[in-house]
Amino acid sequence: MSNKTVIPFGPQHPVLPEPIHLDLVLEDEKVVQAVPQLGFIHRGLEKIVEKRDYLHFVYVAERICGICSFGHSLGYSQAVEGLMGVEVPERAEYLRDIWQELSRIHSHLLWLGLLADGFGYENLFQQAWRLREIVLNIFEKTTGGRVILSVCNIGGVNRDIDNDELRAICDDLDKLLDGYKPITETFLDDASVHSRLDGVGYLSKEEAEDLSLVGPFGRASGLDNDIRSIGMGAYGKLAAFEPQLSNIGDGYARTEVRINEVVQSVQIIKELVSKIPDGPVYNKPKGNPPEGRFLTRVEQPRGEAVYYVKGNGSKFLERFRVRTPTSQNLAGLLKILQGCDYADVPLNILTIDPCISCTER
């Protein structure tokens, strides 16, 4: 029984649109160990901060990842604003967080669709992506882009959304919730979904803490790690914020946490829309970033992302560094793959919601 087989997984695999390669060491049907091989989409994006000036680099930063594109431009902008001491108008902060929450809804719906496809529920996959188009329509109406928005900028945002449009967004989100309820019932109550997700990739709170997991992956194991709680930007103006937690720690819990986060994001957007002040949305930064360093954090759909910038007084930054959620969560993935069935490997990979282009940049 000690014969070990190595089975390659990826880089081109139907379950993920992105390339990741894993060498799975199997003993019969059980995975003993998983060895990742990365670098298929490494571009070397952090380095060209030396070739693009700090105002242009926001468009490069946005293209770290196409799913959480807005969040990355937000994180980079926050970091440079902190370094330069740029004051962001209050309305711009509200608009940023509205777009960020919309990104979260679109990312979670995308993931729910991929998960449904992962356990062979084609209909549910199509339903989730149909609902996601409502959010993409809002993006297109307010920014002109569907996935790459190019709307966040250093010192604010490039476009305003007028108040009528904001109310229309809330109506659209109500429609989204109407369609969302039936599919969540299927995800949470269907017996066949339960049989695929219950107990898959279990991780205790202690293990999650040891691996410093971020985002819904950690929150499903009971780890309170939501950066929105510390109230940066307009999140501080919310009346209350409760992170979505679960103590079960398996694939089902991760689904539940993300499903609840979509509803929570809709509530956050509605509250922000009801409180948004009037005023300017862009405060043009003056001069070049001074010498110094700044570090900031943003809660992305997949968890906490850390942005670090180092200036040297010229218009080119000396260093830009980002630690993305999935690079932190990969350690958790390798942990949950140990001891799982070979047939459950795709589902285990999906439940952590990996974003490989974030990880490799």
Next chain:
Amino acid sequence: MSSTGKSPWIVHYDGSSCNGCDIEVLAATTPLYDVERFGVVNTGNPKHADILLITGSVNEQNVPVVKQIYEQMMEPKVVIACGACACSGGIFRDCYNTLGGADVVVPVDVYAPGCAIRPETIIDAVVKGIEILEQKRKALKNKTLVEPDVSRMQSARDKVVDGQTVAEIASNSTLE
């Protein structure tokens, strides 16, 4: 055979894109755009596919993967470069790990622009690809199909990375 020519199956590979084009390729197969009504099916198996959609630029590590997927596909086959990165390297052209567009490794038949590419553009590109597929099918039947060359973008292939030209890297690398 003309009826089968109009229902091409696609296989998608993410070179080193930012994911934006990948999710738009998937979005094109979901209810709003629904390319499946034209018989276009997204398959994971290169041997089943007629059209290869490449998103993102190529780098040293994924050159052999792109080459292998292309070689596994049956003739006639069409390659579509989806998005600015796959066409030319796009915004990442100056990055140290980017060799260039998909055409430095495999011959590209259709260049589809956009950053990120829109699903409508993908549909247009696939329709254009069907025409080329039909021509190639006829050529294959008449035994006049010539192996396309990748020398069209010679300037990109002459770029030197680590003492080797991109063309040398593309032809020498193999999957371990």
